[in-house]
Amino acid sequence: PDTIDDNYLQFSKEEIDVLDYMIELKKAGVFKKIVFLINSANAVQMDKICAYKGDIDACLWVGQPGAGGTPGIAKILCGKANPSGRLVDTYCLNNLTSPAMVNMYSQQWTNASSYELGGTQKTSMVYQEGIYVGYKYYETRYEDVVLGRGNTADYKYTDDVAYPFGYGLSYTTFSWSDPVWTIGEKGGKISVSVTVTNTGSVEGKDVVEVYLTAPYTKGGIEKSAVELVGYAKTKSLKKGDKDTVTIEFDYDDMASYDYKTEKCYVLDAGEYILSLRSDAHTVKEDLTKKFSVDKKIVYKDSADGKRASDKTEATNQFEEVNAGDGSITYVSRGDWEGTMPTVRDELNPATASASVVAAIKNSVHGSYVDGPDKDEENAAKYGYTAITTDAENGLTIDDVAGLKDYDSPIWDQLLDQLSIEDMRRLYGDGAYRVSSVQSIGMKLTVDADGPTGLNGTSIGQYGTKTVSPTIWACTWNDELIEELGKCYADEFLLGGAVGIYGPSINIKRTAFNGRNGEYISEDPLLTGKIAAAYVRGYQGEGGYVYLKHYAVYGCAGNASSMVWENEQGIREIYTRAFEIAVKEADAKGMMVSFNKLGTSLNTCNYALLTTLPRSEWGFMGCFVSDGISTSSWDCN
Numbered sequence: 001p002d003t004i005d006d007n008y009l010q011f012s013k014e015e016i017d018v019l020d021y022m023i024e025l026k027k028a029g030v031f032k033k034i035v036f037l038i039n040s041a042n043a044v045q046m047d048k049i050c051a052y053k054g055d056i057d058a059c060l061w062v063g064q065p066g067a068g069g070t071p072g073i074a075k076i077l078c079g080k081a082n083p084s085g086r087l088v089d090t091y092c093l094n095n096l097t098s099p100a101m102v103n104m105y106s107q108q109w110t111n112a113s114s115y116e117l118g119g120t121q122k123t124s125m126v127y128q129e130g131i132y133v134g135y136k137y138y139e140t141r142y143e144d145v146v147l148g149r150g151n152t153a154d155y156k157y158t159d160d161v162a163y164p165f166g167y168g169l170s171y172t173t174f175s176w177s178d179p180v181w182t183i184g185e186k187g188g189k190i191s192v193s194v195t196v197t198n199t200g201s202v203e204g205k206d207v208v209e210v211y212l213t214a215p216y217t218k219g220g221i222e223k224s225a226v227e228l229v230g231y232a233k234t235k236s237l238k239k240g241d242k243d244t245v246t247i248e249f250d251y252d253d254m255a256s257y258d259y260k261t262e263k264c265y266v267l268d269a270g271e272y273i274l275s276l277r278s279d280a281h282t283v284k285e286d287l288t289k290k291f292s293v294d295k296k297i298v299y300k301d302s303a304d305g306k307r308a309s310d311k312t313e314a315t316n317q318f319e320e321v322n323a324g325d326g327s328i329t330y331v332s333r334g335d336w337e338g339t340m341p342t343v344r345d346e347l348n349p350a351t352a353s354a355s356v357v358a359a360i361k362n363s364v365h366g367s368y369v370d371g372p373d374k375d376e377e378n379a380a381k382y383g384y385t386a387i388t389t390d391a392e393n394g395l396t397i398d399d400v401a402g403l404k405d406y407d408s409p410i411w412d413q414l415l416d417q418l419s420i421e422d423m424r425r426l427y428g429d430g431a432y433r434v435s436s437v438q439s440i441g442m443k444l445t446v447d448a449d450g451p452t453g454l455n456g457t458s459i460g461q462y463g464t465k466t467v468s469p470t471i472w473a474c475t476w477n478d479e480l481i482e483e484l485g486k487c488y489a490d491e492f493l494l495g496g497a498v499g500i501y502g503p504s505i506n507i508k509r510t511a512f513n514g515r516n517g518e519y520i521s522e523d524p525l526l527t528g529k530i531a532a533a534y535v536r537g538y539q540g541e542g543g544y545v546y547l548k549h550y551a552v553y554g555c556a557g558n559a560s561s562m563v564w565e566n567e568q569g570i571r572e573i574y575t576r577a578f579e580i581a582v583k584e585a586d587a588k589g590m591m592v593s594f595n596k597l598g599t600s601l602n603t604c605n606y607a608l609l610t611t612l613p614r615s616e617w618g619f620m621g622c623f624v625s626d627g628i629s630t631s632s633w634d635c636n
Contacts, residue, residue, distance in 0.1 A: 019034075035058045061085075084205035127569055134523065139165075140333055144225070164279045174204075183289070196245060197241070206237070257567060417439045430624055470517065490541055502548060524577045531580070549594070551608065
């Protein structure tokens with residue numbers, strides 16, 4: 001359509017013309033009210049609509065309601081249902097104000113041709129905003145304006161944000177009271193219980209959101225001014241009814257990742273603030289808790305030991321991704337104006353350094369069978385040991401079914417029975433299925449695509465098209481999403497598929513990301529919690545999931561390009577949801593994304609596929625690559 005200001009997330013001229021006509025009819029007395037429905041899973045730009053606040057009586061975001069969601073919209077409009085959802089993305093007056101917009105598209109190295117770089121070797125994308133994605137940018141810059149720090153210049157929050165992350169209205173009102181805070185210690189828990197009372201006249205539900213404000217020092221670890229650390233949904237409350245909800249999270253989750261100095265998670269000493277909020281911007285009735293951490297905690301074995309939820313100490317794994325040739329300046333709240341990207345990449349293309357070119361042309365990533373014959377140094381680095389094939393140990397897959405002890409020798413005995421051809425078949429013939437392997441008695445199992453419902457891509461069966469995952473998250477209701485996961489599993493199993501290529505849990509880096517409609521949120525904690533609830537439901541019925549697309553995948557521009565991001569952003573933003581789903585729901589599978597982290601293809605990245613998920617998080621499932629065609633891919 002003919003969009004305004006050349007921005008396809010702004011409302012089109014045709015849409016605005018219709019709205020103007022409706023307003024004329026309202027003023028003429030043809031009808032009394034205008035309710036504006038936003039039927040999009042993307043966070044549309046709100047400037048043109050907010051300009052009509054005096055003429056539009058209400059605005060209802062309905063996302064993509066699926067095959068059966070439209071009657072629910074009618075019930076809300078008629079007052080027969082009370083909305084209790086909350087936004088899971090920041091709705092802006094201008095979506096282009098996100099710092100990620102400057103580096104949204106992948107660009108080609110200026111010297112690609114001189115080094116004979118082709119295919120995916122020649123495109124690159126820089127996540128220069130670091131951790132400041134979505135509300136973590138807008139709310140942090142707002143706080144620094146209020147506090148007068150960080151060279152914020154003339155920034156005005158109200159020029160950028162129409163409706164903050166976590167925002168939502170109801171046909172009734174609620175009060176929160178009697179908070180009970182429990183502040184644990186390293187390795188323990190933090191919790192808050194609060195009583196929610198329906199003070200209005202309409203039955204409804206409320207959402208309690210808990211945010212953390214951590215101490216920040218210029219030049220230290222980057223930290224968002226507010227960070228969602230937990231939430232709870234009340235039961236349905238009639239007039240005067242009360243419900244006490246409890247929100248709990250790990251004490252260690254307050255730590256931030258220091259990729260520069262300590263190269264591990266660190267909990268700085270200082271004053272911390274927990275606040276109960278109705279959205280990321282609004283503290284509810286001054287319900288806050290301040291407490292101090294007296295001594296800096298360094299989460300590594302030589303200091304204070306790992307986080308309680310980790311299997312092994314977390315330490316730097318992506319140093320080569322952090323800056324490539326060391327030339328990247330990441331956004332810092334210590335100097336907003338001095339570090340904010342301002343020139344779009346296509347107007348200021350980068351040149352690949354000699355070291356980056358050398359890394360691009362290095363085809364060894366740590367995933368190979370005959371390591372010592374090719375590269376003894378890498379074989380030692382990645383712990384290669386010789387393998388046994390074609391053994392006759394008399395075992396089948398049934399002998400290990402349900403065995404949780406992954407260190408048991410029986411696993412090695414079973415795998416020793418595989419031939420090289422068996423292994424090739426498993427990874428080379430794995431689209432929409434796990435192939436049968438006669439040597440271990442494994443039967444064919446079928447997988448199907450469908451983050452929003454069973455489709456016919458693999459098995460010719462179609463199921464119910466449900467609401468978009470963005471709406472899942474807008475419920476802020478883990479219990480409900482677990483039930484949804486059960487429904488998905490039942491339908492997939494009935495259709496003949498055991499595994500699902502989903503849910504899609506990439507972070508909405510910008511409102512313009514491709515496939516945002518099947519992603520959950522801009523926030524990693526909410527994304528991870530909703531995904532974990534879904535996984536518990538789906539896997540509880542006997543199926544298994546492939547969380548996708550792992551990882552740091554925005555699907556903007558060239559989806560297979562090299563991505564440069566510092567390790568704090570990789571861990572705290574782009575892999576965090578996967579971590580939560582693994583630790584809290586024992587997710588059994590992941591689909592690996594097309595792109596590269598730095599110069600290393602994700603499907604061959606030892607740190608991404610082994611060290612981070614398996615050694616640190618305890619992931620014991622399997623990986624499947626996203627669709628790769630050797631005719632169109634250069635896997636260097």
